[in-house]
Amino acid sequence: MKNLQIQLTKDGSHTLFVPGMAESYHSHHGAVTESKHVFIDHGLDYYHRQHSPRELNVLEIGFGTGLNALLACHYSQVQKQRVKYTALEPHPLSWELVSKLNYPDYIQHGQGKFWYSELHRIGWGQIEWLNPYFSILKKKEPIQDHITPERYDVCFFDAFAPSKQSEVWDIKVLEVVRRCLNINGILVSYCAQGQFKRDLRALGFEVESLPGPPGKKEMTRAVFPG
Numbered sequence: 001m002k003n004l005q006i007q008l009t010k011d012g013s014h015t016l017f018v019p020g021m022a023e024s025y026h027s028h029h030g031a032v033t034e035s036k037h038v039f040i041d042h043g044l045d046y047y048h049r050q051h052s053p054r055e056l057n058v059l060e061i062g063f064g065t066g067l068n069a070l071l072a073c074h075y076s077q078v079q080k081q082r083v084k085y086t087a088l089e090p091h092p093l094s095w096e097l098v099s100k101l102n103y104p105d106y107i108q109h110g111q112g113k114f115w116y117s118e119l120h121r122i123g124w125g126q127i128e129w130l131n132p133y134f135s136i137l138k139k140k141e142p143i144q145d146h147i148t149p150e151r152y153d154v155c156f157f158d159a160f161a162p163s164k165q166s167e168v169w170d171i172k173v174l175e176v177v178r179r180c181l182n183i184n185g186i187l188v189s190y191c192a193q194g195q196f197k198r199d200l201r202a203l204g205f206e207v208e209s210l211p212g213p214p215g216k217k218e219m220t221r222a223v224f225p226g
Contacts, residue, residue: 029215043188063089183226192218
């Protein structure tokens with residue numbers, strides 16, 4: 001990604017704008033607000049409340065700025081819920097750029113800045129614990145190439161929009177995700193596109209259209225019943 005621009009969103013948090021794609025990494029109505037609503041409240045916290053697992057295994061498609069991982073790390077500490085987090089990102093961002101983003105300001109914990117820097121400092125392919133409850137493994141690969149014996153409870157599907165990155169939303173890619181999920185595993189996404197939901201149903205998911213974050217009518221949560 002070249003010539004990325006830092007922009008302010010309506011909740012005061014930053015996002016990155018990609019001029020070549022005319023696309024941003026997050027909603028202009030609020031980057032932190034969107035990520036918390038979609039991925040934490042309706043993904044991580046939903047699964048935690050439904051199943052109370054000893055360890056919750058998360059797959060993120062699109063590590064990007066590290067915002068979702070930071071929020072998940074904070075959640076694990078507050079809830080004392082063990083979270084094993086795997087993040088896929090074929091096009092990593094530089095620390096020189098992301099260090100200018102203000103996400104740690106939105107983490108009400110003294111370790112927020114440390115967690116954020118560590119998320120970006122650790123090497124690709126290495127597992128590291130950021131607190132007693134949260135470990136992360138970053139892999140520099142697209143979901144299409146993700147081969148693993150791991151099975152995940154929650155998938156954060158956070159790729160660029162289907163109109164900008166259509167190959168990531170193909171049903172064959174969604175099938176890769178399905179194979180990676182545990183029974184009753186869930187996929188959450190800001191996207192509410194009709195074709196996306198039809199493809200999920202075709203793969204055996206039970207699909208819910210939920211109220212979206214500010215500026216967006218709906219979001220999607222899909223449960224794989226097995």
